[in-house]
Amino acid sequence: MNNDFETKLAAMLPKGKGIDRDALFFELGKQQKKPNRVASAFLAGAIAASFPWLLLTQVQSQKIETSPLPSEPSLVLLEPAKSEPYSLLAYRKVFDATNDLPTLHYVEASAQIETLSDLQKEFSLYHQ
Amino acid sequence: MKTLSRRYSLGMKLEELQRFLEQHEKCLILYARQWCNTPEDVVQEALMELVRKQLDPVQNTAWVYTVVRNKAVSVARRSAKMKPINGQDCEPWFEPNTGDAIDAHAAQFHLQGLDEPIREVLVLKLWIGLSFGEIAPLAQCSKSEAHRRYQQGLELLRKRMGLL
Numbered sequence: 001m002n003n004d005f006e007t008k009l010a011a012m013l014p015k016g017k018g019i020d021r022d023a024l025f026f027e028l029g030k031q032q033k034k035p036n037r038v039a040s041a042f043l044a045g046a047i048a049a050s051f052p053w054l055l056l057t058q059v060q061s062q063k064i065e066t067s068p069l070p071s072e073p074s075l076v077l078l079e080p081a082k083s084e085p086y087s088l089l090a091y092r093k094v095f096d097a098t099n100d101l102p103t104l105h106y107v108e109a110s111a112q113i114e115t116l117s118d119l120q121k122e123f124s125l126y127h128q
Numbered sequence: 129m130k131t132l133s134r135r136y137s138l139g140m141k142l143e144e145l146q147r148f149l150e151q152h153e154k155c156l157i158l159y160a161r162q163w164c165n166t167p168e169d170v171v172q173e174a175l176m177e178l179v180r181k182q183l184d185p186v187q188n189t190a191w192v193y194t195v196v197r198n199k200a201v202s203v204a205r206r207s208a209k210m211k212p213i214n215g216q217d218c219e220p221w222f223e224p225n226t227g228d229a230i231d232a233h234a235a236q237f238h239l240q241g242l243d244e245p246i247r248e249v250l251v252l253k254l255w256i257g258l259s260f261g262e263i264a265p266l267a268q269c270s271k272s273e274a275h276r277r278y279q280q281g282l283e284l285l286r287k288r289m290g291l292l
Contacts (some may be wrong), residue, residue, distance in 0.1 A: 007284055008230045010254045013223040016157030019172040021149065027179045028145060 148176075148185035155256045156196050158221055162248055163200035164207070165218060170199045193256070193266055230289070238288045239243040247273050 153171070162169035174195040178185060185192065221239070222232040239247055245267065252263045263274045286292050 004252065005230075005291060009235065009285070012235060012255070013230050014154040014255050015160040015223045016154045017219075018153060018157075018167050018177065019168050024145070024149075024172070024175055024179060025142065025148075028142060034259055056174065064183055072182075126200055 136140060145179070145185055148189075152189065152192070156192065157249075158255055159193060159251055160200040161219075161221060161285050162244065162251060163197070163201040167200065170203060190262065192268070197266060204275055214250075223234055234289055235285070238285055241288065242284060245269070246266055246277045246284070249277040250281040250285070253278050 154176070156171045157167045164170060174192055177195060178188065178192055188233040193286065219235070220237045225232050239250065242250070250261055250268050252258045252266060253260070258266070260271045260274045260278070264271045267274055268279070269277070
């Protein structure tokens with residue numbers, strides 16, 4: 001008797017408005033922040049796996065822009081590097097994009113990259 | 129390989145947290161409701177603390193529930209606002225009924241009428257799915273006392289819902 005009652009009670013699904021997941025994930029991003037060079041290198045590697053023609057800059061903006069055409073160089077802008085955590089949104093996009101790839105190419109992001117010209121130079125060196 | 133490992137490590141933390149939320153978010157909110165009227169805020173704070181301390185959510189599930197309990201009790205004490213007994217005055221605790229399930233609204237109403245120590249054990253056992261051994265430290269009682277409270281709670285609930 002009790003078992004049936006228990007089963008029916010347990011079958012009721014708890015309801016709630018839910019928490020602010022974005023705030024939580026942002027906090028997680030902050031905790032996972034590595035020194036700029038390491039974080040950028042990681043992101044560079046992940047992005048390079050998805051977009052072979054890649055230009056990477058040290059975090060100037062909170063958005064990622066990539067060319068839809070793989071044959072064209074893509075400009076990837078990541079978030080502020082110095083004091084703020086890298087954008088979790090950006091990170092998630094990168095991670096999702098590379099999730100199924102078996103290997104990653106490693107691109108060493110230069111801390112001296114400041115301009116598009118620097119980027120292109122870095123890019124060309126890597127692909128020589 | 130080094131980069132791959134790093135990617136895996138960072139990715140897993142995010143995924144683990146997401147999986148943990150899928151499994152526990154609503155249960156944690158239900159648990160916090162036992163003491164306060166702002167359960168989402170309490171759960172949010174507890175999870176932020178978990179992340180700041182860089183604890184693995186899966187390995188620290190009991191810790192999360194303990195922190196939620198402590199914070200919910202603290203909020204209730206600070207606000208000095210007792211939980212409304214009448215179910216019409218607060219958010220629904222459960223999703224609406226389906227099939228021949230027990231009337232969720234009635235169940236909530238009668239649950240709210242139970243003493244807090246008994247209600248807590250019922251919530252931990254029925255909807256969070258803990259064993260009596262896991263419930264005991266949370267409810268701050270012995271394992272046998274947790275079992276006794278559970279049986280008593282079931283009987284009271286059945287009686288009050290007219291299901292005896």
